[in-house]
Amino acid sequence: MASRFVDRAVIHLAAGDGGNGCASVHREKFKPLGGPDGGNGGNGGDVLLIVDPNVHTLLDFHFRPHARAGNGKQGQGSHRAGAAGQTLEMHVPDGTVVLTESGEVVADLIGPGTTFVAAQGGRGGLGNAALSSKARKAPGFALLGEPGEARDLVLELRSVADVGLLGFPSAGKSSLISVLSAAKPKIADYPFTTLVPNLGVVTAGETVFTMADVPGLIPGASQGKGLGLDFLRHIERCAVLVHVIDCATYESGRDPLSDVDALEEELARYTPSLGGDLADRPRVAVLNKIDVPEAAELAELVRSDLEARGLPVFEVSTASRKGLRELTYALGSVVERYRAEQPAAEAQQIVLRPHAVDEAGFTVVRDEDEADSFTVHGHRPERWVRQTDFSNDEAVGYLGDRLNRLGVEEALARAGAEPGSQVTIGDVSFDWEPSTPAGVAAHMSGRGTDARLEDQSRVGAAERKEARKRRREGEPDEDGELDGAADDVTVRHGE
Incomplete structure (x- = not known):
């Protein structure tokens, strides 16, 4: 059975609890009270999300959304500290975005080995040996371990691709990526053949880039119609957006220009959660299926109108392979230019922000x-x-x-x-x-x-509240007498 693609999952994480400290006193022959020797409890294990290049889907998190790290062990006598809880490492695909349930982006995991602490383990409690002081030489207690952090997070996979193919259903996007790369997507003559994004690696001379085939978009995709809302997120990282236009469609009311306008309207309505704006991404128009005579004639008619909008236009046929070489090198050139315009990646710097020493907090x-x-x-x-x-x-x-x-x-x-x-x-x-x-x-x-x-013997807040309530209602107290306004419930009993 073919593997299932899952690009969104809700996970429930719980870090390990810290172990309790130990309250112990050293004892040996002729030395019954040798001082406190209780060890500290071990720290609870963390829950880590680590980018693994061998993982390509969030399927495991879909079926196993609950995860918990190991608890720290309790401290023991003779100054023996408890063992730390086992850290839980969870491997995620490259391009995974971590969000809170409210939609706030917590982390953007890009690059193999990138690690994010999703849930912090609790600290172990101090033993009585660590709590001893001049005033308290032999403490008869120890501190408890702190509970581990519990969080509910949303994982969303955003494909790490340089080129994104956009178009209406059956526009030929799957066929195009299959002939330009080694990807083998499902291809059929009915709409919505592509149900999941497909990635392919394309080589254009010395330039190597990745291409993503996004499932077909329809008007209203940004509002949840069709499959577009679920997969528009996969174009957020793309350097180039390619409009794949079906010039051989037989649907009434559709033409290449209206298709481009409809897709651009959906892109304008979509707000990337990673920031930025899709409007500033380079566009390329691909007039597909020109091996059909009517399609070739239509492509000649609309070419000038698309170029007038500033779109580079390429006429291709995935059946005859016409125009594919020129398209491949043109996309490689745009990708190289986009990469050169991006700022150089800087080494991550560790920033320490200590709290002020006089801050009460x-x-x-x-x-x-x-x-x-x-x-x-x-x-x-x-x-x-x-x-x-x-x-x-x-x-x-x-x-x-x-x-x-x-x-x-x-x-x-x-x-x-x-x-x-x-x-x-x-x-x-x-x-x-x-x-x-x-x-x-x-x-x-x-x-x-x-x-x-x-x-x-002091009267607590709850008793004082009850006494005031009885005074207001005029009820007798436990001695059978009415509480007077002069009664002072803050004094000690017997005074």
């Missing part, structure tokens, strides 16, 4: 719908929350210290937050309790605990 937003509720947005705070094991009080205290050093607590206070206010960072919401003020040494408690979290 976060914002605090008050929730307009909920009283005493605030949301913290920022890459670092959200990443730290994802790395925190909230079942370990010491890990939660470490998170509070990090947020305090970053300036989150000060920003919350300026925004109007009070102790007990609800704060949301990422997917986690909690009642805010200010940690130890900056400049005052924190009292370290036992491993896995934090003294600042032992006092849970």
Whole structure:
């Protein structure tokens, strides 16, 4: 069975998750507490798209759209780091364009070996050996690994061809590319014989160029009629556009000039997603099937009109091979001139754009719908929350210290937050309790605990909201008494 051509596919990628760090203490004879020795977790694997010259279609992605890289392994004791997750390499054809679901171009993959990181693996969490400090000599916790990036991307294949053949169905484009190159497209005497683009390599003296046979276009192709909308993208990279005109057509209402006008209107309506404008591409008109006497007479009549429009005109016959040599060398000359006009390719330069050292990198937003509720947005705070094991009080205290050093607590206070206010960072919401003020040494408690979290007597934001609701509705509280306006729900219980 013949292979199926697929030039568009939607893929769902998931990079590997980072491995968790290890919380371990070195133990040996006569040395029961030898210090923390938990290793770091391994990084998750990336998902890479690599251009492979041996791949010519996106068929594999059509049948297997889901892909996931390997997860990083957890760290172990004795300072043993976890293994990194396996990177997933996905091979794509030359000329593949990567887009988001909204149509934004993310990458244009041209040239064998070109690599694009489609999904970034998560970083492994630090072990307690890496978290130890003078103040926290034996941490009883480790950081969790970060989840890998998950993305839905659209892959579209844009043929890398120098010459694109355009024309109505049955204009003879497949026959032309079959006699000019070694390509063997399907040829038949009915419309829409070509259902997929065909590529062929043409040699004109010392010039070698590629030619693409685009499926037949009809009026309205740029709006989705026929097959044109699906395959117009294959002419975006072409240096020369060739109008293949059927001079032997028996359809009423068609003539070479109206065919050219109809195709040019569709090209003008089509907007290339790779940028540029098709209007500035060189054009060539090919009057085909002149071996038919009536077609030869029609070609003589319209030749002057096409030349008046600035189009080089060639009369050819794929059956008798008449005019093909002149056409081949003329196309080679136009391709060479177009290549010479293009700017020289420059070596890729690595540009480093480090963040400013004093940039906080976060914002605090008050929730307009909920009283005493605030949301913290920022890459670092959200990443730290994802790395925190909230079942370990010491890990939660470490998170509070990090947020305090970053300036989150000060920003919350300026925004109007009070102790007990609800704060949301990422997917986690909690009642805010200010940690130890900056400049005052924190009292370290036992491993896995934090003294600042032992006092849970403060009334939280949710309880305060419920109390205000009862006051407005005049309902009795848990003691059977009506809440008065003078009740202060922000004081500690028992005070």
